Amino acid sequence: MTAKQESASALAQRCHVCEFSPLDPVADYARFSRVTSDSKPWPKGGRLFICPSCAGVQKTVDAEWESEVEQIYGSYSIYHQSEGAEQSVFDEISGGVSSRSGHLLEQLRSQINLPETGRLLDVGCGNGAFLRAFSSVMRGWSLCGTELNAKYKKVVEDIPGVVALYVGGPTDVPGCFSIITLIHVLEHIPEPGQLLSQLWDKLDLGGHLVVEVPSFKRNPFDLLIADHITHFSKETFLRTVRGAGYDVITATEDWVPKELTIVARKGDRSASPGDSVTSSEVHPLLMRLDWLRAVVTMANRHSKSSRFGLFGTSIAATWLFDELAGRVEFFVDEDPNRAGRTYMDRPVYLPNDVPAGSRVLVALPPDFAEPVKARLEKHSLIFKLILPPVFAE
Numbered sequence: 026m027t028a029k030q031e032s033a034s035a036l037a038q039r040c041h042v043c044e045f046s047p048l049d050p051v052a053d054y055a056r057f058s059r060v061t062s063d064s065k066p067w068p069k070g071g072r073l074f075i076c077p078s079c080a081g082v083q084k085t086v087d088a089e090w091e092s093e094v095e096q097i098y099g100s101y102s103i104y105h106q107s108e109g110a111e112q113s114v115f116d117e118i119s120g121g122v123s124s125r126s127g128h129l130l131e132q133l134r135s136q137i138n139l140p141e142t143g144r145l146l147d148v149g150c151g152n153g154a155f156l157r158a159f160s161s162v163m164r165g166w167s168l169c170g171t172e173l174n175a176k177y178k179k180v181v182e183d184i185p186g187v188v189a190l191y192v193g194g195p196t197d198v199p200g201c202f203s204i205i206t207l208i209h210v211l212e213h214i215p216e217p218g219q220l221l222s223q224l225w226d227k228l229d230l231g232g233h234l235v236v237e238v239p240s241f242k243r244n245p246f247d248l249l250i251a252d253h254i255t256h257f258s259k260e261t262f263l264r265t266v267r268g269a270g271y272d273v274i275t276a277t278e279d280w281v282p283k284e285l286t287i288v289a290r291k292g293d294r295s296a297s298p299g300d301s302v303t304s305s306e307v308h309p310l311l312m313r314l315d316w317l318r319a320v321v322t323m324a325n326r327h328s329k330s331s332r333f334g335l336f337g338t339s340i341a342a343t344w345l346f347d348e349l350a351g352r353v354e355f356f357v358d359e360d361p362n363r364a365g366r367t368y369m370d371r372p373v374y375l376p377n378d379v380p381a382g383s384r385v386l387v388a389l390p391p392d393f394a395e396p397v398k399a400r401l402e403k404h405s406l407i408f409k410l411i412l413p414p415v416f417a418e
């Protein structure tokens with residue numbers, strides 16, 4: 026065994042949240058089709074684990090996972106359904122559209138008083154969506170980003186206020202920052218606590234750490250994403266952030282739909298991360314996997330009728346398309362950046378353009394599917410909208 030293999034196998038055995046070992050495998054997970062975080066179908070055969078001590082839901086960092094992730098990131102394309110334009114967030118009441126980053130920034134500004142000037146580091150900044158949103162509002166700030174490769178270096182460095190995009194880990198970035206953001210990053214990191222701990226050293230005293238991750242309890246489709254290594258719940262997310270020495274100011278599921286957001290400050294590094302949870306926490310995971318199976322059963326039944334479509338062009342719709350072996354005639358998306366194109370070789374319609382008499386399954390978690398239905402049904406639809414099952418809690 027090489028040193029690298031040794032460290033990988035040690036990691037494989039250890040919980041990413043609390044370091045407990047060994048982890049319990051989750052039965053039958055391998056039967057699910059999977060999807061990548063940039064919304065491409067990924068074959069069945071994955072493995073999922075739950076920690077008996079903290080109930081952390083996770084993959085293990087073994088050679089198989091590392092090789093899959095290498096393939097996924099090798100051809101990664103952000104928001105390819107809309108040629109790079111960021112995903113939109115729809116206001117549940119008005120149906121108005123804003124970018125996910127703009128939405129997060131608005132919420133952040135309502136929570137903390139941002140000074141006119143400061144330094145911000147966006148870890149894993151992708152093509153600079155959040156830096157762009159921040160730069161357009163906070164013009165006096167100096168901005169930096171990090172990424173694993175230089176693919177978007179020029180795009181990011183062209184954003185006003187951006188000093189540099191650093192390729193590599195945050196320890197390679199000089200200086201300290203008043204705000205450090207990690208938006209959809211922590212769920213990809215094999216040792217999330219260690220990364221947060223490194224960032225503790227880069228955060229000014231009185232500065233703010235802002236972390237956003239998907240919530241598998243609110244959005245079970247997250248469990249199907251092959252390159253997400255930790256599937257956080259609010260409890261395990263809090264434990265991870267606190268365990269790295271931060272005081273949490275806000276932990277919310279309401280800022281961005283389906284996501285968990287934490288705002289924290291530097292705290293006492295020697296403090297205990299908190300108690301372990303009871304085994305009753307296993308139930309939410311199993312219940313959500315059952316729900317995913319029920320969605321497939323329902324979609325299968327409706328796909329036998331003619332003119333069957335899926336509402337959405339992201340993770341959930343891509344996954345269902347694959348589970349149904351492509352028995353889907355079209356997709357429906359309210360996002361003007363996505364409608365009018367094709368996706369998975371099928372047309373993408375705006376709701377108004379859906380063929381009469383079709384059936385359209387809303388591929389979203391129940392909490393998010395209902396407002397979509399309420400919103401769309403205001404415009405007397407000529408097709409039938411089908412909601413997914415509710416959670417059996």
Ligand SMILES: [Zn+2]
Nearest residue numbers: 040043076079
């Ligand atoms: Zn654990």
